[in-house]
Amino acid sequence: MKRLVAVAIVAYATGSAGFASERCDVPVADWQPRKVLQAKLESDGWKVRSIRTEDGCYEAFAINAEGENVAAFFNPKSLEILDTKIEH
Template structure:
């Protein structure tokens, strides 16, 4: 009985993971020549009270590891053209 429930659960989990990865890859579709510099994003977030740990490029987005103004640790994806948030990992 446990085996009959285990396999569908594994398949569901794998499909949700792959679906999440596909969505992450579609977040930012901006040509590189239209990107704003990382320093502009950092300045914007620092002005909002964030403490930046790291900014890196990931799947066409800026991925920011930081602590926000309320002290919450955040991992947020930003559109490199608009510098607006497009997703977050919890």
């Protein structure tokens, strides 16, 4: 969990959705289902509001384990977190 938070902070500090979309050049046939991402996030303590596709990435709108409203981008194949924005 701490690793996920650290990665999210680094991703937030280094880029935006444009950065995320550059890393989401994955054929749709290789994508994991959204429900797999949702289960992963929920096991990390997130409360997922929705998951959509944006620029070839998954974008999750959720409340993270720290209670913050976030919009986070994920690689649809690896489910690696690429970018996170705290919503105020």
